[in-house]
Amino acid sequence: MSDIYNVSSSPHIRSKDTTDRIMLYVVIALLPASLFGIYNFGFSALLLILVTVASCVVSEYLFDRVTKRKNTIQDLSAVVTGMLLALNLPPTLPWWMAVIGGAFAIVVVKCLFGGLGQNFMNPALGARCFLLISFTGPMTTFANSRYYISQGMDAVSSATPLAALKAGESVNTMDMLIGRIPGTIGETSVVAILLGAIFLILMGVIDLRIPGTYIVTFVIFVLLFGGHGFDWNYVVAQLCGGGLMLGAFFMATDYVTSPITPVGKIIYGIALGILTGLFRIFGASAEGVSYAIIFGNLLVPLIERITIPRPFGKGGER
């Protein structure tokens, strides 16, 4: 019968944002850092990004096939994971290691826990830490940047600025801001990362609650315990070095693995700042963002439990 209309529970209208669209925004936001990485490190970086993304997408497709689930690759979340993982890899990593990393991220960290929305750990970071433990050598060897090579330095850098900083050497913070330094593919350029982050903020995908408290807490920690007092050059180098910016804006803000409660987001950001400071200053390695965030991921259920928001009208608010 033609005059029977759809019946469903209210509301009957929906906003335009969908999961797919949000993921697309994140992909777009990661482009500046990706493009800069390709410029900075050359063809090998491009190859690694493509291989990692392909590995993630194919892994998800195959997992869905094998387990007879609905194909979910169109939601673009595997593309996001692939890009994030690639941006966290050294540009000289053998491609097959990247393939293993992508498959680990999607199959082990994400799909085995129930797929999108169910994983308790950021897939890209889980895979990065897996690769760091499995292939420590290749994962900690960094090719030099195009700029430094043009300045007559070796093709393979002796240390990233962050490692040099830890060793007590001085670093050029302007180079770090622009990103013409050695490091992983996507972490070097603060400017490129912030471009993407501003886009995400403008599109309403992320807000400053997590990255803001994360960075502020970290700065306070470095001032108190960094052993350099109020040496702003040191603080800026700590901020721009390693994966802090990429981590704070693109991985700490991962919806699935961060708290949903407003106060929880703040506590989470503070926890990440403290953990990163601990790992960087008191740990053996110069870097600590990845471990801080996956450790923070584990705290999320606890944080949410103690931060259930007080509802409107409770407690005689006037």
Next chain:
Amino acid sequence: MGLGTFKGGIHPYDGKELSKDKPIREAVPEGDLVYPLSQHIGAPAIPVVAVGDTVLRGQKIAEAGGYVSAPIYASASGRVKAIEPRRVVVGDMVESIVIENDGAFQSVEFQETEDVSALSGEEILGKIKEAGIVGMGGAGFPTHVKLSPKEPDKIEYVIANCAECEPYLTSDYRRMLEEPEKLVSGLKIVLQLFQNAKGVLAVEDNKPDCIEKLKELVKDEPRLEVKALLTKYPQGSERQLIYAVTKRAINSTMLPADEGCIVDNVDTLVAIHNAVKLGRPLMNRIVTITGDAVKEPANFSVSIGTSFSELIELAGGFKEQPKKVISGGPMMGFAVFNLDLPTTKTTSALVCLTEDEAARLAPGPCINCGRCVEVCPSRLVPSRLADHAERHLEEPFEKWHGLECVECGSCSFICPARRQLAQAIKSMKKTVLANKRKK
């Protein structure tokens, strides 16, 4: 004075341009009129006419079935054709009086009151009760009950809910533009009941013309003021409206009167004016017929009991077959599966849409984005509540304050995974409350 508002809420496409410039027209019914005996919260009304009786317009055909109940009046003259179960908007079959319209609209005489200010509170409440007035914004709570709080002297605010925050609806807007003096008169009558209260006309700032008109009308009224509100859904939700106007917060365990507030909708206040001043019972209401499927969107003054199909015909019919027809607004209204339904005291609009946005995309997994938390006017975590609801876990549902939900639907609207959050929470709320009553 800044704009009144609350935390949370959404900004949906408002669709009001379709009908906002259409003056209110009288929709004269031709066919049968159907009066469900239960078109309010509380006990069903009891018929006082029998099949075969002839009735006049304005004649009582059913009396209140208790204190929390309301009588029903014929809105046309004719013969009582049947008293039988008929389908209503929410899908149930409800015992209804069916009147065969003779088209003559012969009316009983209505007794006007010369000097309303001379009436006692009791007399006013009596007239309101006798006129069958209920909350016409959608809830249908008998107005005389709402206006009889335990301590009338403690009421400090009587708020006229002129927000009309539901998309597409323009009936209150037209009423304020065309007959603001009736609205103000209704509010003044209510103020006669509450000596210590001031009257606030709370209007969203997307209706600057109404704000201006009302301000002009109340400029010499010391007890009345106009409060502009930020345009945002659900600004007209009772708890949010009270907060926006007074900064007082009501929760699910309180009544507005507990914080010294009474809220009434525009059409309800006009009905109070009609009842107390003009002696006319509730027979008509304003209904917006709109949506992209309707040929000539309109605002009608509708005789209660008129069938939806007649109203659609009067609006020129459909230019395109609608996929969805909503009785009420698109955020909180009810989808109906056909038009063979009567207008009741709480029918504010028929929104006919060629696209069913709710059905276009299938729900996906929650990505924990927190948008539902940002928009929830009750500051809940809808995604978690829906999880608990889907698993029928009452304890965590209550622990996460599920009973505080005002059912505005903002969470479902915003959810990028298209989850049916509001639906899950609403039904769980019903279950929890029912179990509580059992205990």
